Amino acid sequence: MERQNRLLCEGLARLGNEVHVITTGHPEGLEFLRKGEVAYHFLKGTPPGRYTTLFWQRSADKFQELHQNINFDLICSHSLGAFGYYRFGDKEREVPYTVVLQGTTLSDLHSIWIGVRQSPTFIEIAKFLYRLGRLIRYYLLCWRGFLSQASKIIAVSREIAETAIKEYGLVREKVVTIPNAVDMDVFKVSSQKRNYIRERYGIGEKEVLLLVAGRVEADKGMDLAVKALPEIVKKRENVKLMIVGKGSYYPNLSKIVSRLSLNDKVILCGYVKNDEMPDYINACDIFLNPTIRFEGFPLIIPEVMACGKPIIASRIGGIPSAVEDGRDGILVEPGSIKSLVDKIIELIDDQSLADKLSENGRRRAEMDFSQGRVVEQYLDVFDTCLRALDND
Structure with missing residues (x-):
């Protein structure tokens, strides 16, 4: 997810868009970093690489703080990254948001269960029970409402799109499929x-x-x-x-x-x-x-x-x-x-x-x-969301 977000942000910035990333705490305590044309805002005190209630609360506050000066047009949430905007942010939600799905609750549970069957150790069973509880909580308290209010939902494959429509009761027209990108300058024949x-x-x-x-x-x-x-x-x-x-x-x-x-x-x-x-x-x-x-x-x-x-x-x-x-x-x-x-x-x-x-x-x-092709598709989705907002 990190690599995909980086490729997307760099590609968007390269085309002249202003891009800011609000993310979890930096392992070395940094609070701000600019890489190329992309600005990264790390929320100090939140666990690196993990979405938590504390992260969602602070990310909503950080968004509102930045929004006063930057006036964002759109939010792109990778998984539950922007759930804080939906749960703790401005109830008017004047800025539309999209959600990128790399998987669904049931597909994750299926995969975890396979792991337990392959290696039925105490540690694997304990991990399964912990993750089961967390996924059920996310499904009941987070996913359905969050996705229902999204302008568009971007699934990384046809299979995830179909699963998400059935699992979360989504309107089919709201779901689009855009694959993950690869950096063709890095991955090449040599x-x-x-x-x-x-x-x-x-x-x-x-x-x-x-x-x-x-x-x-x-x-x-x-x-x-x-x-x-x-x-x-x-x-x-x-x-x-x-x-x-x-x-x-x-x-x-x-x-x-x-x-x-x-x-x-x-x-x-x-x-x-x-x-x-x-x-x-x-x-x-x-x-x-x-x-x-x-x-x-x-x-x-x-x-x-x-x-x-x-x-x-x-x-x-x-x-x-x-x-x-x-x-x-x-x-x-x-x-x-x-x-x-x-x-x-x-x-x-x-x-x-x-x-x-x-x-x-x-x-x-x-x-x-390729990065260019995938970024083009994201921009098409973003333009659709913004046009719909103008029409409203």
């Missing part, structure tokens, strides 16, 4: 980045490198890629799997690798900074996203497309909005190791298919997911 990572990890040029990246959680399905590897290696010995990321499921994943005697075939890289991710993506031959989580629109998919790599991903959540099966990627049934094995072998053996998926994916990233 043989230099490919060679650097492969040399660093001792991966031969003729070895096929599979890559999985993201938060290492039970519902991300990374264990499925590991469990698929023995069958793949039986048929194609020159294959290795690289896993980039860290999370609560990391120790379990490491144990699975050891139990299957795959230490020489699986490279666990741990946490990697986002600005280094293009290096790792370029190093791979096939990118895997075997998630069993109902995700809105995984940002990693357009990033991989922009780097010109073929994708094999689960047919779940908003992924079918990002990947057209057989054209710019391959979709498999979530949780199916056999399907994953079959498609990986097919792609290894059919270089022309791999090249087609790569080329089409790169083209689609440029046409549909």
Whole structure:
């Protein structure tokens, strides 16, 4: 959400719009920061990276303070970011607001439950119960009223749009779909980045490198890629799997690798900074996203497309909005190791298919997911909201 907000704000500012971001406390205590043409206002004393009642109260006050001098035209709320304006702000709400949905309450609950089923430990169950209570509270006290008063609701995928309409009882005409954006200047094809990572990890040029990246959680399905590897290696010995990321499921994943005697075939890289991710993506031959989580629109998919790599991903959540099966990627049934094995072998053996998926994916990233294209769509929505206000 942070990365999407940054790309959107920078793109809007580049086109001459004045953009201010009101956000949670800065880890180092900063209260104001200007990056390029975007002004960031950090609310000191609120927990960094978390929406809380205190944040909502203070964000409403900060908005009113800034509004007296700036005279804002519109608010764009990422998830419940601007809920404070609705709950504690001016009851007249003279400034219209839009809401960006990366997911919904039920889709989040479904994903959390999958994680518990995959790893039914005391910690996972406790996390589930805590998050269950929080999501129910948000649903009952926040979401329905907040969304009902929004001028427009922006869903990041068709699937999230349809789910939100049913779940929150929304008017269909109020909901639009705009995908997450990718920075095409950062994520791009680079043989230099490919060679650097492969040399660093001792991966031969003729070895096929599979890559999985993201938060290492039970519902991300990374264990499925590991469990698929023995069958793949039986048929194609020159294959290795690289896993980039860290999370609560990391120790379990490491144990699975050891139990299957795959230490020489699986490279666990741990946490990697986002600005280094293009290096790792370029190093791979096939990118895997075997998630069993109902995700809105995984940002990693357009990033991989922009780097010109073929994708094999689960047919779940908003992924079918990002990947057209057989054209710019391959979709498999979530949780199916056999399907994953079959498609990986097919792609290894059919270089022309791999090249087609790569080329089409790169083209689609440029046409549909680039920062410029996504910002244009947001501006169209914002203009619609402001025209409706003028007509009223």
